[in-house]
Amino acid sequence: MKFKLSFLLLAMLFISCQEKHKSPHVENSKTAIETNLWLDYSKASTTFKLWSPTAELVKLNLYKNGFEGEPFETHELTPSMNEVWTKKISKDLAGTYYTYQIMLNNKWLEETPGIYAQAVGVNGKRAMVIDLETTNPSDWNKDKQLELKSPNDAIIYELHIRDMTIHPQSGSSIPGTYLGLVETGTKGPNEVATGIDHLRALGITHVHLLPTYDHYSIDETKLDKPQFNWGYDPQNYNVPEGSFSTNPYDAEIRIKEFKTMVKAFHDHGIGVILDVVYNHTGRTETSNFNLEAPNYYYRFWEDGKPSDASACGNETASEKAMMRKFIIESVSYWAKEYHLDGFRFDLMGIHDITTMNAVSETLKKINPNIFVYGEGWTAGDSPLPMEERALKKHITKMPQITAFSDDIRDGLKGSVFDDKSSGFVSGAKNTEESVKFGVVGAIQHPQIDYQVVNYSNEAWANHPWQSISYVSCHDNHTLFDKLKVSREDADNTTLIAMDKLANAVVMTSQGIAFMHAGAEMLRTKKGEHNSYNLPDSINQIDWNWKVKNAHVVDYYKNLIALRKAHPAFRMTSANEVRKNLEFKTVKDGLVSYQIGNYANGDTWKDILVIYNANTKVYDYALDDAWQLAVIGDNFTLDDGKAISNMIKVPAISMLIAYRK
Structure with a gap:
């Protein structure tokens, strides 16, 4: 009987993961899911591991550096019954770079650092064996993450590391870097505080970092040439981006500098949230996922065509056991190794509900104060059934997760998809119910007519903290640009009043308060919608704005102080709000x-x-x-x-x- 049950389990796993367009045997052993696939390093030995169910052979290449030259050693990995290929080398390999290669259909694929790489050389092509203890800054063991009584105690400030310090008048000695962001004592025009000193004075509780894992966009060998990208094109998920470090050629430096940045924020009472993009990869055929297990990690339509709910060329399949394992273990690694305080999931609606619940449950065991939020939508259709998607409307099925409220966002300022659309603060009619819906944090409240809320005809949050209250973010226009383009007839004084009222509503709403970097100084991107790869002249924080709009900065400081001083604006339960x-x-x-x-x-x-x-x-x-x-x-x-x-x-x- 035991044999029959085991055989049935294996068969079910096999059928659930096999698709016509894929190689014939994929993930047919439960033990692969339970296997530790991270590099196993000690001074005595290192064990290399790669899960590749369709590989005919797997080899390991060892290099002296991370960017040039031929391998000085090559080893064959040995397959096991659980489709994990391994090789143990009995010597201290710390500082040695390596890649894997798999043979498929009698042909070697391109080299890959492996999806579980923890350290990489310049441009992320080669991984490095590393003793992570050597990357810890001074007193790292004493570093403390933020404690929250409730997630909506957080006031989140979304920023891009380069934006904050790259302006010539930022006062930073190392602009555009992890260390530059937390450099204290920096001054801008008229001696205004910049960088972390500005954030401390503003009063926010958390920074939300746009993607800072290793991504494809920036050529790290040419950092003397200005380059910009938001970073939503993942390459190595478990390694910090090298272009924000002082030396991307040395795999240890970006890790130590990222940790130093986190500790500096923590020392100043500010939590650190990482923007994560597990829903798609920056490349498809040559992604690290496909160079290990071709096609497995992605979704496809019934006719075999790749699906693209991300509108970025592909979408990953979180419902598959090994992808789910990777996502959960990846965020857990960041939480433990880098002491992060939260994660923002890009296009969370592409992921399945089961995976997202497993993510939050696992993270809460690591640190009860960690919180998880994301975009409760997709950018296109997906083969994943609608009822399984981690959408905003399914937040009630995800008890520890928060979603962005586009209801309050567009209710306040107008649709992000229509330049001329206006909202409550800019004079639109019949927007009051959407504002009320945002005020209560998307919960059920007897005084709201849900039939006239702009996007939701019913409550979608169990608790007010499951809703992110916001009016702008990195996407689309800045708040001030949106007001300007939708109300061309309004004078500057009126636009500023609209801007202040919009975030006044956000800061007095019951959800988690979220603001876009620079909103407090009327940030403009010169009318650009999508600045993901535009130059610094569009994306940078111009510290002259802080001087010019000092009264607006003061208003935002006061809003934040008000919210922090009065817990009535951040009640913890729906019943409390209704009462x-x-x-x-x-x-x-x-x-x-x-x-x-x-x-x-x-x-x-x-x-x-x-x-x-x-x-x-x-x-x-x-x-x-x-x-x-x-x-x-x-x-x-x-x-x-x-x-x-x-x-x-x-x-x-x-x-x-x-x-x-």
């Missing part, structure tokens, strides 16, 4: 609500929030006496002016009053 948050006057261009009962342990008993998107002052009738906390640009969080009967809410602004 304590009540919408009051809602009409064209106006949304007001009241939070009561010292919500979430707040020091204020009652809080009144009014968003006036109208171009005229609004006379708001008060039911009782209040104290004024925010009006226009003025923030008084203690001992505010007493008000009663009626208050004039300035045009295109937020007003907050409270009772103790």
